[in-house]
Structures are given as C-alpha cells and as structure tokens.
Amino acid sequence: MEFKIIKKSKKSRARIGLLKTSNGVVETPSFVPVATRAVIKTLTSEEVLATKSQILIANAYHLHLRPGEKLIEKNGGMHKFMNWPKPLMTDSGGFQVFSLGFGKDHGVGKILNNNLQQTAHNKTINIGQQPKLLKISEDGVRFTSYYDGKELFLGPKESIKIQESLGADIILAFDECTSPLADYEYTKKSMEVTHKWAVESLKAKSKSQRAKRQAMYGISQGGKFKDLRIESAKFIGLLPFDGFAIGGEFGDDKSKMSKMLRWVINELPENKPRHLLGIGHPDDMIKIIKEGVDTFDCIAPTHYARRGIAFTSQGRIDLGRTKFVNDKKPIDKNCDCMACQNYTRGYIHYLLRAREITPLRILTFHNLYFFNSYVEKIREDIKKGKI
C-alpha cells in the first residue's frame, strides 16, 4: 500500500491524498461504508459501486463466527466472495470487546446519551471489573458467541490470522475500544493492554506474499483523557504501521471532538494515512477532515436508511412520518442519485408504511450516495483552497 498526499490545506490540517492498494486507489478524504458481514445491508455490491463508494470496512469478529474466515479464504478471499472489486478494510474485533462487553452492560454506544453524560461525569462507574459476557486478559478476550453460546478467544495473534485469511487490503491491530463510561484508571490500564496488543499484532503478521499486500493500521485509544490520548498516539505512532486508526469515544458531546482529535493527530506521523473509527455523520465530516482525518467509517447512512430516515442537503428526514404521504418531491432535490431521479417521498413513505423491503434499499442507496457526494464536495473544496 502506498499513501500519497496530493495537497495540504493552508487553512487547516485537511489534506487530499491517494491511498493505493492492490485493489485500486482511494481518493482521500473518503467515507468508508460499513459492510460488517461482507455485505452492505440491503444492497448488492454493484449498487454499492454506483453509490460512489471507494472502500468498505467489514468485521473480523462477525465473519469469524459466520461464515468463518476459512470458507471465505477458500472462496478466494472477501473481494471475490462478496464480488467487491475495490479496496476493503477489516476491523480487528476490538470494537466488539467494548460493544459486547461494557457497552452492552451499560447500554451505551460510543457516544453517550444526555442522561449518561451526567452519570459518567458525576459518579464513579464500576468499570474496573470484567464485563458480563467477556473476559478480558492480557492475552486477549474470551467471547461467548451470540449464535450458539460457544466460547471464542480473540487476541492479537488470532485476529491478525483471521484478517489475513479474509484478505482485505487494510487490516487493523487488535485493541480494546474503551467505554466512554470508563474512569481514568480503567482507561489507562486498557490503553496499556492495547499497546501491548499493537506490538503483538505487528509480530503476528505473516511473511507470505499475500500478507505483504495487506497494510496494517495501529489503533490509538485513551478515552477522554488528554494525557492518555497523547501517550497512546505517541506510542502507536512510533510503531511501524502502514497507517493509524483512532478508536474509542470522541467527547461525551460532539463539541469536544475537534480538540480531542488534535491531541491525537499532533502525535501521528504526517505522511501516513489516518482512519477515524466509527464516526462520520455529515455534521462531523468537515470537522474531522479539518483535523487531518483521511478516512472514516460510520453506520449512520445504512443504519438510518433501514429505519426510514434519509440524509439530505436540508438535514435528516424521517420518511415514515405522515407529512410525507402526498409529497411528490424527490428525497433531496439537490441529489442526482438513482433514488432521487426515480421515486417520490410519497411513494417511499407508502412503501415504508406497507412494511416493504424496497424502500429500505432505496434509502440505503440514497444515503450512501449522499455521504459519498458530501465528501467528494469537501475534497473539491480542499482542492480549491476553501477548507
């Protein structure tokens, strides 16, 4: 993999780059749609191409459980299996250490809701113990499979081996994504384990020709704590990774995101690509790109589409609402995607109410197209010196 910075903004840390992989080139900054299970939910790979998507991210944990990395390897790897001809990333399973662990126990995602923000700031959360369904040790994590209750151990060695079998262009070091509820002590301890796993992930990489074509990104953590964020970025940034991912929470509220990203990115090598994990609503995009993020993944466009919600140039709209019953306008009058050329809000509203599958697809298509077009526009603006 090769990363070439084409242009740097004079007004911010934003930059235009080309991420060259053996499966094609990604123009950065780029949004990365989430294909957790080697499919963009509701779409075929041909359609995903038509949404101007350049690179997708799948998940080693999910694919290990089903259908298993060995089966995918026998099918010639993920690209062939899912018929996706462009670059692919895989996440290491480290996010599941959080989402199936403390995240599940405390009912939180990466971003806290308002009630929990208060809790997190005002009282100590009992975060030092093990979560219910996982056992985290220095070697890795023992999961209980949600399919059949079987135990499953994932550590850096296991994760890298799985990701090598899956065959994505970019793979991620194994980490623990820390809960936004975690206190300083837990976050520090967790970060130190993540650092140990980063070194082990690098060591675990095999020497095969195939593995050589795979780039590996390290993941920095550190929660909401400035000194930990800086320490982690420094440590991970010095390791010989091909790029760097930034994990964990970015502020109980989004106003802190830019500041926190700056702590991290200041410490990362300038010439390597940076991926922000799991963040990238349209509202966040300019902010994170201005801080020097090159790629970022987010489930928002696909997740909300399946709940009837479209992203538009006028903000989010919930097409399930009665006010759209007789709306003859397209989802977004400023969008030139297949969905906006062909269907009215009224028709999509009707199909959602009739519990049809088709509108989920129409909206998934539109939302991905919208996200990709939005970033495309930002790239243009950086090129023109506007950002």
Add this chain to the structure above:
Amino acid sequence: MEFKIIKKSKKSRARIGLLKTSNGVVETPSFVPVATRAVIKTLTSEEVLATKSQILIANAYHLHLRPGEKLIEKNGGMHKFMNWPKPLMTDSGGFQVFSLGFGKDHGVGKILNNNLQQTAHNKTINIGQQPKLLKISEDGVRFTSYYDGKELFLGPKESIKIQESLGADIILAFDECTSPLADYEYTKKSMEVTHKWAVESLKAKSKSQRAKRQAMYGISQGGKFKDLRIESAKFIGLLPFDGFAIGGEFGDDKSKMSKMLRWVINELPENKPRHLLGIGHPDDMIKIIKEGVDTFDCIAPTHYARRGIAFTSQGRIDLGRTKFVNDKKPIDKNCDCMACQNYTRGYIHYLLRAREITPLRILTFHNLYFFNSYVEKIREDIKKGKI
C-alpha cells in the same frame, strides 16, 4: 389497446402476439410478475425492467386500502407513482373474495394440497354459507379491512372506479374467484353472480379519455365442472371485453389443467388476448401456452425468492440448505442474469443464514429473469415451429 396475432403454431393452439398499449408493447406469450402493492417486493422498478419483465399486475383491493386510489391518481397514476414505464394490469379484487373468504376459512389456495383433495372429492363441504370475514351479496362483497377492521364494500362499480383511478393499461371485471372446495351448486350460483358483475363492470366503465385508453378483460369462472366452465367461457366470451381472463382453480392436481383450459379456450374469441390468473410455474408454462394462453401471472418467482428458493434450468433449489455452504457455482450455470454473473450459491447461502435482505433481492431478480427468459425461449420455439 390492440392485440395482433403474429404467428399461430401448427402443432398446438400456441400463438405469438403483440399486445399494444399506450405504455408500450408486450410480446406474448408473456409472464406477468405480481406487484400486488405497486412494487415487486424487494426490487426497484429499474431492476424489474432489467429482469426482462414486460408487464406487471397489481391489485385494486390492496391499493384501495393503502395508499388509496385517490392518492395514486393525484400522483399521476400507478405508472408514475411506482416509476414503471411499461404496461400494467390491475386485478379487480375478485381473488380476495376467495382468498380472504372461503380460502382463509378452509386454509386453501387455488391449488389443493393432497389431504384436501381427498376431502373435496369425498365429502360435502359446507360451502353454501357465507365465509367468516366477508359477506357476498348480488351487489358485491363486504370486506373487513385487515389494517383497521373497517368495513369496505367492493362491487363491480366500486372496483372499476378504483381501477380507473389507478390507471393501469388493462383492468379486470369484478368477479368471485370460487374455492376449489366449492360444490357444484355453490360454484354455479357464484358463476352466475360473476356473470352479472361482468355486465355491470362493462356498464361501470366511464367515458373519459383516460378510461378509453384502458382495456377491460372479462373473467370466466366455473370451478372444476366442465359444463360450468363452458357456460362461463361462452357467456363472458360473448361480452364486448377487450380480452379475457380465466380465473379459479385448474384441477386439484395439475394433470387436469390442459383439459380444463381447453374447455374454456374453445369458447373464447380467437382474436382477443387471454390471461390465465395466478398460474404459471415453469412446469406449467409450456402446457398453458400450448392451450392458447397469451399472458399469465404467478407469485412463484417472487414468493419463493423471499424464502431462499431459486428456479433454475435444473429445477428448484433451496439455497438455505447446508449443502450449498461451500458451493462456488452460480445459482444457474445456464443463466446470464446479474445475480448469476456476480454471486456464488455459497455467498447467497451465507447471507440467507445471516438473515440479510440482500439475498432475497438477488434471488427475486434471478427468479424473475429466469421466468421471463423461459417464456422468451418458448416464444422462440413457437416462432421456429417447435411447439
């Protein structure tokens, strides 16, 4: 509407025709995919075009309940509403008189299962009374809406008015589709009401320019009884309809289908198009086309697709079965559709097991393409004099 017979087979009653509507031409014989609710479940209209579909059939009863024919009319009619540029038919709601009436009460569809065949032949079914959820009178049928329990009255006048608002190219007279369990007496009485409704449907047709562009087909019934089938086809065949649909059951087992169709088609005018309602598995296609059927609709390709089942040149396969887990072949090696070019049985199997939406679409696409290609081949064979 104009119907032109291009070629007649010398070996059978099969014929090649062109059905010209103001929204384009249908080459017959043609399969008619079922878009009950103004959508082919899981697909967009653009995709349906890519399956080589020429004409779709929607349902006046369902669309009346939701979103209502008035809303569709305000949107410029069904073609515009669902973005389907080719011909459309609507069924009158007469099938729902059966499916929501005796069909529901007795747990039967148009074709009986083996246990019920015995029952139907061996003992008298209490069919003379009213079904539970409907009240059938000489004027029409009182339904209870399955959305909100509201009562809804549908007779010939109401059905034709709805269908005129929907704006399909071909609309159907209102009828009662009789249950395959019905005895001679009930079937005869029901047929007579259907005949009365046929005359009233013709009378109900408005004189507007728009309505003039709509063709109306009469529906012959008569159940499994030869004299009733002939009487009904004679009666309906003499009325000034633009074409003729054939409704109701066609044999407790399919071996009787050809014989029963012959009773009917013998009595129908040669120069008018004939539509067989709700029948058309690949196994039936050559049979029904040989008897002189021009168009026929069937839910099989779309219905089975959503249950993981593909139609192939080697017969039906259930891709949910474990034996496909590592199958790298396409759904059908003889098929050149998008799905067969791009995805393996193994990938589709995996996605079905993961309860994804994408495989339902891939299979719906393939099945429709397969059905349309199958009929295309039959047309070629008739042209070449092989059938």
